[in-house]
Amino acid sequence: MPSFTKKSHLSASPEVVFGYHEQPGAFQRLTPPWEPVEMTERTGTIRDGDRATLCIKQGPISLKWVAEHRDYIPNEQFKDVALSGPFPKWEHTHRVTPGEDGGSILTDSIDYRLPGGPVGRALGGGFVQRKLARMFTYRHRVTADDTAMMTHYPVEKPLRVLISGATGLVGSALAALLSAAGHTPVALRRAGQGPGGTPWESVEWNPHTGAVINGNLDGLDAVVHLAGAGIADKRWTEARKRLIKDSRVIGTHNLCSALSSLPNPPRVMVSASATGYYGDADDAILDESSPMGVGFRAEVCRDWEAATRPAEEAGIRVVHLRAGIVLSLAGGALAKMALPFRCGLGGTFGNGRQYMSWIALDDALGMVYHALMTDSVAGAVNAVSPVPCTNSEFTRTLGRVLHRPAGLAVPRTALRLALGEMADEALLSSARVQPAAMMDAGYVFRFTRLDDALQHALGRVPLTANAG
Numbered sequence: 272m273p274s275f276t277k278k279s280h281l282s283a284s285p286e287v288v289f290g291y292h293e294q295p296g297a298f299q300r301l302t303p304p305w306e307p308v309e310m311t312e313r314t315g316t317i318r319d320g321d322r323a324t325l326c327i328k329q330g331p332i333s334l335k336w337v338a339e340h341r342d343y344i345p346n347e348q349f350k351d352v353a354l355s356g357p358f359p360k361w362e363h364t365h366r367v368t369p370g371e372d373g374g375s376i377l378t379d380s381i382d383y384r385l386p387g388g389p390v391g392r393a394l395g396g397g398f399v400q401r402k403l404a405r406m407f408t409y410r411h412r413v414t415a416d417d418t419a420m421m422t423h424y425p426v427e428k429p430l431r432v433l434i435s436g437a438t439g440l441v442g443s444a445l446a447a448l449l450s451a452a453g454h455t456p457v458a459l460r461r462a463g464q465g466p467g468g469t470p471w472e473s474v475e476w477n478p479h480t481g482a483v484i485n486g487n488l489d490g491l492d493a494v495v496h497l498a499g500a501g502i503a504d505k506r507w508t509e510a511r512k513r514l515i516k517d518s519r520v521i522g523t524h525n526l527c528s529a530l531s532s533l534p535n536p537p538r539v540m541v542s543a544s545a546t547g548y549y550g551d552a553d554d555a556i557l558d559e560s561s562p563m564g565v566g567f568r569a570e571v572c573r574d575w576e577a578a579t580r581p582a583e584e585a586g587i588r589v590v591h592l593r594a595g596i597v598l599s600l601a602g603g604a605l606a607k608m609a610l611p612f613r614c615g616l617g618g619t620f621g622n623g624r625q626y627m628s629w630i631a632l633d634d635a636l637g638m639v640y641h642a643l644m645t646d647s648v649a650g651a652v653n654a655v656s657p658v659p660c661t662n663s664e665f666t667r668t669l670g671r672v673l674h675r676p677a678g679l680a681v682p683r684t685a686l687r688l689a690l691g692e693m694a695d696e697a698l699l700s701s702a703r704v705q706p707a708a709m710m711d712a713g714y715v716f717r718f719t720r721l722d723d724a725l726q727h728a729l730g731r732v733p734l735t736a737n738a739g
Contacts, residue, residue: 548572588648
């Protein structure tokens with residue numbers, strides 16, 4: 272019977288690592304973005320008899336997988352046993368044992384049997400082993416980094432954190448991270464949005480008026496405000512530009528006004544902004560002290576940040592997170608670029624000399640967490656890697672990670688014809704941004720090299736596992 276084992280040394284203690292796996296957000300946090308798996312039902316946590324029902328999508332086919340937890344030993348072990356699903360047998364044992372210097376050893380061991388007997392083993396054995404190695408290399412890296420972060424920022428009492436945009440790329444991942452770290456995420460959702468899309472407790476409100484419809488804002492320790500209409504989702508018309516701006520400025524002002532009126536407002540608010548604040552700056556090196564640029568995105572960011580004034584006047588510590596291009600296969604620019612690059616159709620935009628200030632998703636989350644936990648962080652903060660790259664460098668690196676050619680180029684005129692004003696501001700403008708404030712505040716990056724960030728995001732890191 273085939274088996275698979277992945278073992279890693281972690282700096283966090285066994286108690287921290289095991290507790291991380293017990294939290295509701297751990298499954299979502301540890302599911303690689305390329306795996307089409309969704310938890311549709313859960314009973315309990317990971318103790319004996321608790322169950323999880325998964326939906327696995329392969330093209331038009333959806334498979335149901337029901338797993339039961341067994342052999343639970345606190346701070347040491349639990350097991351997932353498949354009761355039904357694509358494998359005739361599947362037993363996954365998670366073990367955490369003491370390591371050196373107060374750290375731990377995380378071991379995932381899987382015994383399984385493929386469907387189809389000898390034919391199934393011959394045709395799918397190697398594929399399954401590679402898939403498992405890819406998945407658990409990702410999972411162990413995330414677990415190691417997250418639990419190290421938890422150890423670095425000890426808290427006496429878990430935080431209750433309101434998140435707007437909790438179904439978006441950053442918001443959904445942040446909610447899972449906060450939950451896995453033992454905190455309570457609360458989703459702020461628009462009136463009429465419905466309860467779907469997030470498993471977390473929620474507050475329903477009207478962003479146009481600031482009125483809370485269901486739930487309340489009492490008892491919050493922190494707020495992370497990420498909501499806003501997508502910048503690059505549609506061609507910019509005057510109506511679209513008005514929606515982009517109003518969804519940020521009006522919603523932010525109304526939320527801050529509501530928070531400022533609370534008897535006990537939250538102590539900190541991290542409010543999204545963007546490196547678009549700096550406009551097109553060619554190859555000038557930019558930090559948080561650099562002046563505002565020109566153009567639609569710069570004006571939006573200026574008004575977006577100014578809309579937090581009611582919160583600041585109420586004594587709430589406000590952090591403006593000026594985010595660059597967030598790298599994740601779950602959404603955003605990388606998800607849109609992945610398919611054409613995999614097909615060998617990737618290439619530069621224009622001459623490729625414009626700077627792209629990027630950040631790995633895990634570092635975007637890490638910066639939010641650092642801002643929540645660090646009282647000295649306030650005002651504008653650039654959420655970018657300390658090593659920006661040109662569009663040409665990004666293209667070559669992505670092609671190399673995917674083992675695909677990336678020699679095509681889309682002329683400026685074609686981009687402008689297809690996208691209009693958005694082409695100049697979103698694809699052809701240059702921003703060489705440095706995260707000076709975060710580095711001064713002691714943030715330690717998980718990914719500074721573009722190739723490392725892309726390998727992790729795409730599951731293309733060198734695979735290490737003991738398989739049998």
